[in-house]
Amino acid sequence: MLDLGQRPLCSASLVLRPRGILGGRNPMLEHGTTAKRSDLAREAALAAAVRRFSQQSYDQVGLRQVAADASLDVARVHRLFGSKEALFAACVRRAFGGWNWTSTDGRSLAQEIAQDLLVEREAPEGDPLQMLVRSVSDPHAGPILRAWCEESFLEPVARILRSGGRPVSEAEVAERVALVAACCFGIAVMRKVMAVPALAKADASALSRRIEHLLSCPLVIEEAPHSSPEILEPAS
Incomplete structure (x- = not known):
């Protein structure tokens, strides 16, 4: 009520x-x-x-x-x-807005997200991350936050993954995208809310490269390796 x-x-x-x-x-x-x-x-x-x-x-x-x-x-x-x-x-x-990614493939998206995570933004009305951590477990607010995440983050990333690399199942796309979101929100909370020194005081350029490397794993879908042709033994 x-x-x-x-x-x-x-x-x-x-x-x-x-x-x-x-x-x-x-x-x-x-x-x-x-x-x-x-x-x-x-x-x-x-x-x-x-x-x-x-x-x-x-x-x-x-x-x-x-x-x-x-x-x-x-x-x-x-x-x-x-x-x-x-x-x-x-x-x-x-508070959260959205992202204006221009990437069309997973590798460039990893770089773009890594850089975007470290941009310092003014929040005159309130901190969206504080809004997230304070209310995400609430039975009324949690579904609203998840719906925003799916619409504004998960689905845009999924569209990029579906458009490049080898064909993958929807289950694999969902898993990869969820891993990206977990990394991004985890890094943001530890860096901005918890102020963990290793992240909050890290060199931005070096940290961006490490985050890009981390995100490349779920975002870059490599072509399946070609198996070597089977060598048939000559009949004796």
Whole structure:
């Protein structure tokens, strides 16, 4: 059941200060056409929700908290998104975005992903990796995160694998793609969330080459070796 109640924050360090609030109202939402105000309200709610979900787990965040942070009425947030699950799904798409890979084969894709993993990105609204680790085990949020992963990461990689190299079964493609995702998300979490020094402080160029080598194993599908023709012994 959707929880619209106000829940206590885990600790004082997680208290979020609402932005753009003046006397309990957001003046930016009081001008313009109805459609424009609706767009502004949606943006305000999304930004507030991304911050919340980046600092608290899915079950700790309520629509009332998001509405208060965005200076909106909770009923309006509910009308804009329909449910907490739909709001979280919109936050996942907004926070993680997608990848604009240009590679058409596994070898170049390994290089492109390795470089992309080490790009430092600004996250003014909230850290998507924090959103992932805080809510991936939740029975409501987990399926949403998996659906995003399948649509935005697994399937694009699978399409590239299917288009090159020797023909492989769908089961093998799925296994290879899952290994790539496991490597990428594992590296990202250990480097950015856990701040493991060996990864967080590594030379970016050298680390990129090692990640590329690691990803090449599942991404590069070599042609099957040709077997040597059988040599028949002369009949005695």
